Amino acid sequence: MIDGESAPPGPTGGHPVWAGGPPPGPVPPHAPAPRRRWPLWAGLGLVLTVVLCSATVVLGVQVLDRLPAGADPSAAATGPAPSPRPGDPLATTQAWLRQRIGALLDQQAGALLRGDEAGWLAVADQDAAPLVADLKRRYAALRAMQVTTWRPTVTSLPMRLEEDGRVEWRVPVTVEHCFVVPQCRTGPADLSTRWADADGRPVLVAIEPTQATPAGPRPWEVSELVVQVGARTIVATTPDQRSRLPELLSESERAAAVADRFAVGGNPPDRYRIFYAGEPEWNRWYGGGRPEWTAGYVVPVGGDHYEVVLNAKDLHSSVLDDLLRHELTHVASLPGEGHSDGSQWWLVEGLADYAAAAGRPVSRYSSLEDVRRLVAQGSWTGQLAETEPRASADAWEVSARYGIGYLAVRHLVDRFGEERTLAFYRAVVIDRRSVEDASAEVLGAPWAGLHDACVAYIRGVVG
Incomplete structure (x- = not known):
């Protein structure tokens, strides 16, 4: 993630201004768009891996107002950011974009939580078919996982990008989120987004795959998911593994009852999150790259949360219970930052x-x-x-x-x-x-x- 990086001057020699002329006023209410750990093992000859690296947590910063000459453009201020005009410094455009995009992301968050898919898609360039399809898949996965909190923050100033005369802005976003439990300790997910101008309005044109952080990409970022939720666990997999969900939920609930006894660091997790991966997902979720003998691992994802990934390959029902007890005990007993x-x-x-x-x-x-x-x-x-x-x-x-x-x-x-x-x-x-x-x-x-x-x-x- 690039924090507070400035772009070089535009082709005229001055700092760029928002393309499309003076932007409109405050963000209007939403209207639908016209057309977006090391290795770990279990018994019975199974071998497991846990990636225990610290999850990246980026603190949100308040939106910026116009800054005096020489002031740090990343310093926080209150009040609305002024609209950029020709001749304004780059920091003015960045501050306005940061505030404007933050408001659009807040609208999108509200749409997600109330089950409004059209509102969720409204921030996107509707002509960007791959992006719209990606957002629809993310929306369905997050709703299936019963998202209860989705709180996005633009974490640093947008960075200007220009290629073949087209100007875009890379905008890092951290989303504090929860699943199932309305009041929980949120965990962060770091996203890299790109935005462009659509008649003076920022419009989302891409979400770049999460690769730089230890906890990415997460299953809901890159895969279609089917989900079942129990009293202590959330289990999710892809549609082609749907038939395993009832057994996974049943065994996970039993394993959670054992793992809860080992919550030596405090209270047990609000929910244990378990993802069952076929071969393509195993090689992609959380970066893949596990040793051949790996049958499962846990990864810290921030907010003292861990997520468990099980390898569907050769994972027979006769060993699933031992594997889940092992992994869920790690979730319950490890410190939030992992152990190395x-x-x-x-x-x-x-x-x-x-x-x-x-x-x-x-x-x-x-x-x-x-x-x-x-x-x-x-x-x-x-x-x-x-x-x-x-x-x-x-x-x-x-x-x-x-x-x-x-x-x-x-x-x-x-x-x-x-x-x-x-x-x-x-x-x-x-x-x-x-x-x-x-x-x-x-x-x-x-x-x-x-x-x-x-x-x-x-x-x-x-x-």
């Missing part, structure tokens, strides 16, 4: 696999043979902090390393109970305490001894 300390990978993944096991005895944990093979080969150093697998690791090795995390957490639970183990997890993962300090304070024992006891337990189980 590889030395604590075993703890983060071990807790998720502990939840996925759903109380089954250790003897029924599916990756024991893989752990046995890894330990026998001497491929693991015996240090929990050095357990995270390489992205290029074979699937069996990844499974084994998840198993090491599970067995270590299971030993802590067996020794100290679930409540104290969760308190230890919170101190390390949420509060960012060292394992040494957290162990001494929460578990009442030196970490060096507990670490060795966990390792001895792992070797004993598979020995």
Whole structure:
């Protein structure tokens, strides 16, 4: 996203003014347009990935008024921005555009929330058929997901673009949004839009694909979606996977009941958001590019929200429940900005696999043979902090390393109970305490001894 960047002077040597002459006055009421984390795994031989990178959050700025010479054009001011006139500085046109486009986007937001598709499309160039089709698809997807908040903000001054004599303006927009729950902590979505002049009125001509932010493109940005909503979850997929939705919703609701127990950072999510991806969507949603062994991942999307993506390829019903418990436990237990300390990978993944096991005895944990093979080969150093697998690791090795995390957490639970183990997890993962300090304070024992006891337990189980 380009923030506050100015364009070069226009072809006459002065700063550009809004094409089409002096613009009209205040935006009228709407009338219809005449024609717009690293890798993660689950048991039963499945391998999962979670992308834990910080989501970009851009703060909205109020619209700009005319600025004195030499003033910072990105500084906020109150009142209406003056209409640009020939000879005005670039900043005057930018400020007017920012305010005008912001008002149009507010109208579009109101149309979305009240179910007015014509109003949603009215900001667009109606001759731009691909854009109108894209907006119709976005509208249908957002309505299906029961959008309850859609609050757009123009986040920086429009940037002038000119090619072959045509002038457009790139306008970055952040949309705070919610689904299903009327009062929730909103999350941001960063969009890059382009606008042109239509008889003195800004008109949307393109929405550029989200690529630069960790959380884009999101499913509702690029795909037609069918959706079902439960008491704790939203599940969505594409029309060709529609038949899986009832099972996905049922299993997701059951998994959410387990994951809610592990909301160690505070309250559980208002809704768990789960997207089921066929192969084209898997390669596109949130940037794609996951390792071959990946069956699912979670990604932070801002506002302390995470979204879960499941890989439809080879995802059989027999393993769906474990996979969902694993992933939803990550959503419930990770801090809003994600977690990237590889030395604590075993703890983060071990807790998720502990939840996925759903109380089954250790003897029924599916990756024991893989752990046995890894330990026998001497491929693991015996240090929990050095357990995270390489992205290029074979699937069996990844499974084994998840198993090491599970067995270590299971030993802590067996020794100290679930409540104290969760308190230890919170101190390390949420509060960012060292394992040494957290162990001494929460578990009442030196970490060096507990670490060795966990390792001895792992070797004993598979020995």
